[in-house]
Amino acid sequence: MSRGLLDIESISRQDIEAILTRSKTFQPAPGQPFKRTTILQGKSIVNLFFEASTRTRTSFEIAARRMGAEVVSITSSGSSVSKGESLVDTLNTLGAMRPDAIVMRHAASGAPHFLSRYLPVPIVNAGDGTHEHPTQALLDALTILDRRGTLEGLRVAIIGDIAHSRVARSNIFLLSKFGAHIVLCGPATLLPPQIGQIAPGIELTTDMEQAIRGADVIMMLRVQLERQNEAAFPAAEYFSFYGLRLEHVEAAKPNVIVMHPGPINRGREIASEVADSQRSAILNQVENGIAVRMAVLERVLA
Amino acid sequence: MGKLVIQNGRVIDPASGFDQVADVAMEDGVIREVGANLDATGAETFDATGLIVAPGFVDIHVHLREPGFEHSETIESGSRAAAAGGFTSICCMPNTEPVNDNATVTSYIVDRARRHAVVNVYPIGAITKGSAGEELASFASMKQAGIVAISDDGRPVMNARVVRHAMEFARALDMPLIEHCEDLHLSAGGNMHEGLVSTRLGLRGIPRSSEDVMVARDILLAEVTGVRYHVAHISSRIAVEMVAFAKSRGLRVTAEATPHHFVLADTDMLPYDSNYKMKPPLRERPDVDAVTQGLVSGAIDAIATDHAPHPGDEKMQEFERCPFGIIGLETALGLALEQLYHPGYVDVAHIVKLFTSNPARILSLDGGTLRAGGPGDVTIFGVDHEWTYDVGKSPSKSRNSPFHGRKFRGGPVATVVAGVMVWRFGEN
Numbered sequence: 001m002s003r004g005l006l007d008i009e010s011i012s013r014q015d016i017e018a019i020l021t022r023s024k025t026f027q028p029a030p031g032q033p034f035k036r037t038t039i040l041q042g043k044s045i046v047n048l049f050f051e052a053s054t055r056t057r058t059s060f061e062i063a064a065r066r067m068g069a070e071v072v073s074i075t076s077s078g079s080s081v082s083k084g085e086s087l088v089d090t091l092n093t094l095g096a097m098r099p100d101a102i103v104m105r106h107a108a109s110g111a112p113h114f115l116s117r118y119l120p121v122p123i124v125n126a127g128d129g130t131h132e133h134p135t136q137a138l139l140d141a142l143t144i145l146d147r148r149g150t151l152e153g154l155r156v157a158i159i160g161d162i163a164h165s166r167v168a169r170s171n172i173f174l175l176s177k178f179g180a181h182i183v184l185c186g187p188a189t190l191l192p193p194q195i196g197q198i199a200p201g202i203e204l205t206t207d208m209e210q211a212i213r214g215a216d217v218i219m220m221l222r223v224q225l226e227r228q229n230e231a232a233f234p235a236a237e238y239f240s241f242y243g244l245r246l247e248h249v250e251a252a253k254p255n256v257i258v259m260h261p262g263p264i265n266r267g268r269e270i271a272s273e274v275a276d277s278q279r280s281a282i283l284n285q286v287e288n289g290i291a292v293r294m295a296v297l298e299r300v301l302a
Numbered sequence: 303m304g305k306l307v308i309q310n311g312r313v314i315d316p317a318s319g320f321d322q323v324a325d326v327a328m329e330d331g332v333i334r335e336v337g338a339n340l341d342a343t344g345a346e347t348f349d350a351t352g353l354i355v356a357p358g359f360v361d362i363h364v365h366l367r368e369p370g371f372e373h374s375e376t377i378e379s380g381s382r383a384a385a386a387g388g389f390t391s392i393c394c395m396p397n398t399e400p401v402n403d404n405a406t407v408t409s410y411i412v413d414r415a416r417r418h419a420v421v422n423v424y425p426i427g428a429i430t431k432g433s434a435g436e437e438l439a440s441f442a443s444m445k446q447a448g449i450v451a452i453s454d455d456g457r458p459v460m461n462a463r464v465v466r467h468a469m470e471f472a473r474a475l476d477m478p479l480i481e482h483c484e485d486l487h488l489s490a491g492g493n494m495h496e497g498l499v500s501t502r503l504g505l506r507g508i509p510r511s512s513e514d515v516m517v518a519r520d521i522l523l524a525e526v527t528g529v530r531y532h533v534a535h536i537s538s539r540i541a542v543e544m545v546a547f548a549k550s551r552g553l554r555v556t557a558e559a560t561p562h563h564f565v566l567a568d569t570d571m572l573p574y575d576s577n578y579k580m581k582p583p584l585r586e587r588p589d590v591d592a593v594t595q596g597l598v599s600g601a602i603d604a605i606a607t608d609h610a611p612h613p614g615d616e617k618m619q620e621f622e623r624c625p626f627g628i629i630g631l632e633t634a635l636g637l638a639l640e641q642l643y644h645p646g647y648v649d650v651a652h653i654v655k656l657f658t659s660n661p662a663r664i665l666s667l668d669g670g671t672l673r674a675g676g677p678g679d680v681t682i683f684g685v686d687h688e689w690t691y692d693v694g695k696s697p698s699k700s701r702n703s704p705f706h707g708r709k710f711r712g713g714p715v716a717t718v719v720a721g722v723m724v725w726r727f728g729e730n
Contacts, residue, residue: 009502088618108620109504110574129622131504169504194501 004101004122004300006112007132008173016138016174022295023142026066027288034066034290041068043301046099048090049075049126050106055262055286056126056135060103063293069100069301087111088118095119101300104128109166122300130164136261137170139292141178143285144217147257151178157211157252158182159242160221160269161190161232167261168221169198176201185211186221186242187233208242215252220244220260223269244270249279257281305329306721307342308680311350315357316655317671326355328678328721336672348723350682353715356654357672358390358421358679360661361631363455363480363534363558363606366392366423369410370399375611375699377411380631381419382697383609385725387631388714390679391422391662391669392609395455396433403428403439408447420724421717422679424667426480429454429468435461441471450665453480455534456581460486462519469527478530478556478665481520483541484581488512493622495583499568505622508583510538517541521548524555532664533557535608537582539592546601556664557596558606561630561637564593566704576617576624577704580610597656598647604661607634611700628702633691635683636710643685644711650685657681678721685712689727 008016028034045064049057057073064071085093087106094102101122104112109129116123127133144151156175162168162184175182176199183203184191196204205211212218223238249256258270258279266272275282306328313324313336325340326333361384367375375383377394384392394411396402402411408425415423427449431437433456441452452472458481459465465481472479489512494500496507517533521544524531533545536557548555562580567587571578578584596602610627617624638656642648658681662670669677693706717725 086615086618087620106620108622110622111620113574114620129504130506163501166504169502192496192501192507194498197498198502 005124005134008134008137008170013177019295023291026291026294036066038068039302043069043100045069045071045101047073047103059289060293063290091115091119095121127166131166132170133166134170136167137174139288142288143281151180154180154216156180156182156217157215158219159185162186163190163192165221172199183211189232212248212252217257220270244274246273305345307345308348308350308355311353311355313355314651314654315672317659331720332678333674333676353682353684356681357658357670359388359657359681360391360670361389361607362393362661362665364392364394364609366394374613377414378418379699381421383631384421385717388635388681388717390719393424393426395426396428397456401428401433403431405443405447408444408449412448421719424450426451426453433457435459451478451480455482458482458484466523469529473527473529478532480532480534482534483513483516485512485515495568495585513538514540517544524553530554535560537563537585539589542592542596556603558604559593559602560608561634565637565641574621577702580628581626605656607631611698612702613700617702629698629700633705636713639712680718682716683714
């Protein structure tokens with residue numbers, strides 16, 4: 001962990017437990033404001049977002065500030081990033097400014113892994129291409145733990161574009177380490193058979209009803225409209241096959257948790273009445289994102 | 303010109319079946335005689351005791367990047383890397399800038415090679431103009447200027463009708479057609495082999511089927527046209543079976559394999575390390591085994607490197623953005639010994655055949671054998687000496703090799719081109 005947080009696959013269950021335990025101490029009590037600390041006072045963090053993201057970037061910024069760190073955010077437009085400078089040169093330049101950590105989002109899978117081989121500064125992966133989004137899986141785990149107390153033995157259905165989802169990969173690796181039963185569901189073109197072998201405890205299905213039956217948790221993934229151009233699925237029919245509707249929720253466990261990494265496409269992958277229902281934990285996820293990122297930054301920097 | 307006698311080596315010449323301890327005498331650029339205790343009066347000598355003396359190695363698939371990409375490689379630097387790998391003849395693919403699709407470019411390459419290369423360089427011409435896959439290039443005039451085959455390597459001809467016509471012309475000129483087998487629609491956007499590893503790493507896959515459908519299509523068309531058809535860098539276990547099937551039908555179909563495809567699988571790659579990115583991609587262990595067995599059985603005829611230099615600043619990028627290809631001339635023999643000879647799959651004579659007489663036969667090159675009066679091209683190598691590959695010392699202008707730091711048992715010791723020693727082990 002001293003080298004940052006690149007992915008969930010390569011960290012141990014013990015490390016994940018430590019982060020989650022620490023995250024709980026950063027959660028505000030009901031009705032109370034978020035806690036502030038000075039643990040990271042004097043530390044500087046560069047948020048480097050090569051791909052547009054409002055919520056993850058803001059979440060990391062708030063987490064850093066609440067712990068007293070200085071934070072600078074750089075997004076791809078309006079910086080040297082968009083002027084043809086290579087990734088290595090950009091990072092070398094930033095590295096020379098001696099930040100204590102770099103939080104990075106990039107459209108290319110493995111970009112933070114590639115850089116971590118050349119840069120002495122710890123890198124926190126805030127999403128790399130279609131590979132992983134480790135802090136998302138951590139905040140999802142915290143959200144489930146808030147309501148269930150354990151991950152072990154839970155049936156978790158992850159539904160949507162599995163093939164291209166970094167959220168799915170990070171969640172699969174995390175949930176598998178904790179003994180959850182994972183059901184992956186989506187159109188056949190977006191559900192590569194090999195993904196069933198990337199970790200223990202995975203079941204694949206193209207049938208939404210089968211995926212949801214008896215589920216403790218339903219995680220919906222964002223549908224990326226650009227995949228239509230690749231003939232990966234008939235867009236017009238997507239909602240009727242893989243959109244989450246109230247009747248699905250009723251087939252799951254009575255206390256099922258509905259999750260979505262956001263931003264949601266109402267009426268495309270999730271019906272409004274589900275997104276806004278008692279079962280939806282979507283806003284808890286956003287709140288927990290800050291607590292988890294505080295714990296991650298502390299672990300990387302303190 | 304001078305005389306050179308290579309003494310007391312085990313001389314292996316697969317084309318003639320010769321295999322015994324002997325001397326090889328060269329004079330005026332050609333082989334004068336092969337036999338015991340030859341007269342070395344007035345000649346330079348080389349003691350090859352304990353070493354193998356073979357015909358000069360032939361690599362029928364390299365990229366020399368000149369003209370157009372001289373920052374990656376030149377005909378001179380590439381030829382020096384070839385010599386350091388024991389190769390005395392190399393065939394360069396036409397994807398230069400401009401593309402070698404006409405006799406002017408061919409003549410330029412031939413002329414540059416004559417003046418600057420330390421080994422024999424044979425150009426391969428494009429199949430279509432600009433390798434754009436539409437209009438046929440000028441085969442006959444390029445042949446007169448010196449091309450030995452046609453290929454749109456790296457930009458496979460997707461239109462089956464165009465390929466068919468190219469095959470008909472190539473057949474009439476008795477010129478082999480080499481295909482880089484990849485259906486570009488199936489492989490679009492892919493960066494590594496489509497499988498468990500690509501799924502885990504979140505990288506877009508290049509499916510095995512993208513190679514298989516092209517091999518199948520071309521074999522069917524080769525049967526219709528009667529062309530001499532050659533599959534470049536075969537990597538799929540199914541493609542290997544199809545080539546064997548084509549041979550069993552008596553078609554004039556041949557195939558080559560690269561060392562990286564018979565040594566490395568996708569599971570061996572360092573995650574997101576661009577030195578493991580090439581086309582075809584590193585496939586799964588059963589494919590590596592099938593390629594190895596194809597080289598043993600004869601389904602695959604030759605070893606070729608697909609030496610593809612890219613400078614550091616182009617390879618030092620995000621995996622999905624960096625170009626495809628690795629250099630391979632200097633490590634080819636070491637890897638062949640490691641994977642084929644030391645485990646006992648083949649004897650040394652078979653290794654020599656894969657590097658000499660077979661590739662020379664595929665492209666009808668002068669060489670690949672040690673006959674009196676033939677070119678004085680000789681490769682001297684050992685099968686036991688230990689050495690470590692240091693890509694930093696490569697004569698190539700590029701450093702993109704996944705084999706940097708690898709320890710080898712056996713490899714090239716000296717390279718002789720036209721009776722002149724152009725490289726010796728330890729003299730890089």
